[in-house]
Structures are given as structure tokens and as C-alpha cells.
Amino acid sequence: MTTPASTGTGTLDVRDSRTGTQYQLPITDGTIRANDLLQIKAGADDPGLRSYDPAFLNTASCRSAITFIDGDKGILRYRGYPIEQLAEKSTFLEVAYLLRHGELPTQAQYDELVYHVTYHTYVHENIRKFLEGFRYDAHPMSMLCSSVAALSAFYPDAHHVHDEEQRNISWIRLIAKLPTMAAFAYRHVKGLPIIYPDNALTYTENFLSMIARMSEPRYEPNPVFTRALEVLFILHADHEQNCSTNAVRAVGSSHVDPFTAVAAGIAALFGPLHGGANEAVLYMIKEIGHPKNVKAFVEEVKSGKGEKKLMGFGHRVYKSYDPRAKIVKKLADEVFAQVGMDKDLEIALELERTALEDEYFIKRKLYPNVDFYTGLIYRSMAFPTDFFTVLFAVARTAGWLAQWEEMLLDKEQKIARPRQIYTGYDERPYEPRINERFPRFGSKDSLRR
Numbered sequence: 001m002t003t004p005a006s007t008g009t010g011t012l013d014v015r016d017s018r019t020g021t022q023y024q025l026p027i028t029d030g031t032i033r034a035n036d037l038l039q040i041k042a043g044a045d046d047p048g049l050r051s052y053d054p055a056f057l058n059t060a061s062c063r064s065a066i067t068f069i070d071g072d073k074g075i076l077r078y079r080g081y082p083i084e085q086l087a088e089k090s091t092f093l094e095v096a097y098l099l100r101h102g103e104l105p106t107q108a109q110y111d112e113l114v115y116h117v118t119y120h121t122y123v124h125e126n127i128r129k130f131l132e133g134f135r136y137d138a139h140p141m142s143m144l145c146s147s148v149a150a151l152s153a154f155y156p157d158a159h160h161v162h163d164e165e166q167r168n169i170s171w172i173r174l175i176a177k178l179p180t181m182a183a184f185a186y187r188h189v190k191g192l193p194i195i196y197p198d199n200a201l202t203y204t205e206n207f208l209s210m211i212a213r214m215s216e217p218r219y220e221p222n223p224v225f226t227r228a229l230e231v232l233f234i235l236h237a238d239h240e241q242n243c244s245t246n247a248v249r250a251v252g253s254s255h256v257d258p259f260t261a262v263a264a265g266i267a268a269l270f271g272p273l274h275g276g277a278n279e280a281v282l283y284m285i286k287e288i289g290h291p292k293n294v295k296a297f298v299e300e301v302k303s304g305k306g307e308k309k310l311m312g313f314g315h316r317v318y319k320s321y322d323p324r325a326k327i328v329k330k331l332a333d334e335v336f337a338q339v340g341m342d343k344d345l346e347i348a349l350e351l352e353r354t355a356l357e358d359e360y361f362i363k364r365k366l367y368p369n370v371d372f373y374t375g376l377i378y379r380s381m382a383f384p385t386d387f388f389t390v391l392f393a394v395a396r397t398a399g400w401l402a403q404w405e406e407m408l409l410d411k412e413q414k415i416a417r418p419r420q421i422y423t424g425y426d427e428r429p430y431e432p433r434i435n436e437r438f439p440r441f442g443s444k445d446s447l448r449r
């Protein structure tokens with residue numbers, strides 16, 4: 001949830017019951033500064049009070065002007081523009097520019113952006129060879145993560161992160177080359193010859209061409225699929241301080257190059273609780289198998305048996321419908337009008353209907369999130385299930401780069417290095433007699449915990 005900077009100021013008056021001392025902590029932008037707690041000590045050798053917030057459930061890690069979310073009202077805006085309007089009227093490249101620069105581009109700025117991105121779509125041939133080193137059944141997210149990290153070896157000057165020109169060219173290279181590398185990974189796994197970029201096509205048309213072109217001299221993009229992909233890229237472009245963006249900011253705070261920082265974001269996005277959810281939704285629908293099995297599946301999720309979750313449902317921030325899910329559902333209707341309804345969509349619709357009426361989900365404010373219908377659209381466009389998160393990564397690169405640069409230019413930011421509550425042993429002497437060591441867990445002969 002974004003705390004609007006305007007959420008009043010004031011003071012928090014606290015009394016430490018250990019000492020009886022009163023403190024007044026300033027409230028700014030609806031937050032207190034954790035460092036203001038350090039003055040609260042229980043004694044002379046007390047290092048001072050710390051805040052404890054596993055998984056950062058209630059901790060603002062930065063000030064950001066890029067994306068605003070109101071989870072209760074289901075609001076999502078990029079640089080103040082409602083996601084619904086951007087999805088309807090903008091293009092992914094225009095949104096990528098907006099996220100980075102804070103303003104929509106003029107025609108001249110847009111034309112320059114399109115030119116530079118178009119003429120940086122190729123990758124070094126050794127990247128293609130690197131991708132060919134993977135087995136036929138490699139997960140494309142593993143291929144994408146490692147090949148994006150490898151790019152830093154091809155652009156050694158990118159580590160000059162305080163040089164704006166270097167940041168500009170790295171931004172162009174990443175936005176331009178992610179689709180190429182994603183498509184190369186796809187074609188490798190499929191055992192198909194690589195299709196090189198076609199600079200006469202738009203960003204999304206070119207991506208579909210590198211994915212789907214076979215023997216035809218030029219790929220004829222399907223306008224419904226092209227627009228659907230454009231909208232899905234826009235919807236996935238940024239989402240304030242999500243898990244993968246937090247990873248990019250934390251890794252980038254060491255002043256490593258942006259290729260390596262973005263690779264960290266891809267790694268975080270891979271997880272099934274985050275970007276991997278769109279893939280997990282399809283596996284869940286396959287497991288259900290038929291709309292008539294939905295009720296039993298939902299009961300199993302509610303029982304907590306096997307720790308099953310309703311993938312594509314729930315969100316750390318949205319406690320009402322994810323505004324992106326509404327747009328994706330409408331898109332799904334358009335795409336399925338083109339390719340025809342199928343059983344998986346019927347299962348998804350029955351799953352949503354059942355969950356939205358069930359007290360378990362209502363009480364926990366679990367609604368469909370952006371991933372619930374996305375996978376069904378990608379599947380209807382013949383993308384394999386394990387490729388869905390790659391499509392998420394291509395789009396989110398725009399947000400990761402905007403957030404990475406905002407972090408770098410933020411004078412308040414330093415290398416990310418959280419503290420901890422230590423729960424381990426007190427000091428103890430080394431035991432040189434190996435047969436006299438008794439591990440804390442299991443028998444003295446067992447290595448298992």
C-alpha cells in the first residue's frame with residue numbers, strides 16, 4: 001500500500017515502561033523514522049530500540065513518485081495516470097518512458113525512443129550461443145535470468161552507474177534486448193531456429209515475430225494478440241515496492257550495474273508466490289480438470305491440507321479487486337472471442353464465482369489478482385505455461401529500471417543492510433575433540449536437523 005506523502009504530520013508520544021521515560025517521535029508522511037527509535041534505551045549499554053518487521057509488512061523502504069496503489073480502493077496509477085487509461089490509450093514503450101522520466105513523451109521524444117530501442121534489439125552472438133548451452137527442457141526463466149546477468153560482461157562500462165549517459169544506454173539496451181533474449185530462449189526450448197529482430201515491426205509485433213515466425217518472409221501479426229500483449233505489458237510494467245522491485249533496489253544499492261540488478265529482479269519474480277503465480281494458475285486449473293471439480297478443490301484449499309492456495313488470488317496490498325485483474329478479464333473475453341471459449345476458462349470462471357461467494361475468501365479479502373486470468377490469455381496465444389513469467393519479466397523490466405534509477409538518485413538511500421534479532425547461541429568454546437561434539441538436533445551421528 002502506498003502511503004501518500006500528504007498523510008499528515010504530527011508527533012507520536014510514547015512512554016517506555018522499562019524506564020518511565022517519555023519520548024516524542026515526529027510523524028511525517030504518515031510514518032515515523034525507525035532511526036528515531038534508537039534514542040529509546042533501557043540502560044546505558046542498550047544499543048537502542050529497533051523496529052521488527054519480517055517481510056516488511058508495514059515498513060516503507062523508500063520515498064517514490066513512480067507508482068501509487070490504494071489497495072482498499074483498488075487504485076493503481078503510474079506517475080498519476082490511472083492504469084485503466086494507460087491500458088486503453090498508451091503503448092508499452094510510452095509507459096516505459098513515463099515510468100522513467102515521470103512525464104509522457106512528446107512526439108519527438110517518442111520517435112527518438114522508438115528509434116533507439118528498435119536499433120538495439122540485437123544481442124551479441126555469444127549470448128545466442130550461451131542460451132544454446134541450455135538443455136531442451138530448461139525453464140526459460142532460468143535462461144533469462146542468467147543471460148541478463150551475462151549481459152553485464154558484454155557492457156563493462158555499465159557499472160558507471162552515476163554516469164547518466166551510461167544509465168541511458170543501459171536502459172535502452174535492457175528494454176530493447178529483453179524481448180530478443182526471451183524469444184531466443186523460447187525458440188531454443190522449442191527446438192526451432194532463432195528468428196532475429198525485424199526492425200520494421202513495432203515492439204510487440206517484433207516480439208511476436210521472433211516467437212512465432214516460421215518460413216514466411218515476414219510475420220503477419222494478429223492485431224488482437226498484438227494489442228492484448230501490449231496491454232498486458234502495460235499492466236505488468238510496475239507495481240511499486242513488490243518483491244522483485246525490492247530485490248532490484250537492494251542489489252542495485254551496492255552500485256552494481258543495472259544488468260546484474262535486473263537479473264536479481266528476474267530471480268525474485270520467478271517464485272510461485274510472485275511472478276510465477278500466472279504459471280501456477282494454469283497448473284492449478286489443469287489439476288482441477290473440470291468445472292464440476294471446483295467446489296471440492298476450493299474446500300481442500302480452505303481446509304489448509306497440503307498447504308494448497310488458490311493461485312492467482314490474494315495480494316499483500318489489494319484488499320479489494322486488483323484493478324489490473326478487471327482489465328485482464330475484459331481482455332480475456334476479447335481474446336477468447338477470437339480463439340473460442342475453452343474448458344480451462346470455464347474452470348477459471350467457476351473458480352472465481354465460487355471463491356467470491358465463499359466466506360473464507362471474503363473474510364481474508366482474497367480476490368483475483370493480475371495473475372489469475374493472464375495465464376489463460378497467454379495460453380490462448382499458444383505460449384507454453386512455463387513462459388508466462390518470462391512475459392511478466394519483459395514488461396516489469398521497465399518498472400525495475402525506473403525504480404533502480406530513482407533509488408540511485410535518492411540522496412536518502414544507502415547500501416541496503418537491515419538489522420536482525422539474534423536468536424543463536426551465546427559465546428561458547430571451540431570443541432576440538434570431534435567425537436565429543438553433540439549437534440543441537442538429532443543424534444550425535446546424524447547430520448540431519
Ligand code: SDX
Nearest residue numbers: 239242273274275277309310311312313314315316364369
Ligand atoms: C504478484 O506485491 C506485488 O505487487 C506483486 C504483484 C506485482 O505486480 O508485482 O502484484 C504480482 O505477485 C501478485 C500475487 C501473485 N501470487 C499469487 O497469486 C499466489 C497466491 N497468493 C498468495 O500466496 C498470497 O495471497 C500472496 C503471496 C499474494 C500475499 O500473501 P500475504 O500478503 O503474505 O498474505 P498471507 O499469506 O498472510 O495470507 C493471509 C491469509 C492466510 O490465511 P490465515 O493464515 O489467516 O488463515 O490468507 C490466506 C493465507 O493462508 N491466503 C490464501 C491465499 N492467499 C492468502 N488462501 C488461499 N489461497 C490464496 N491464494
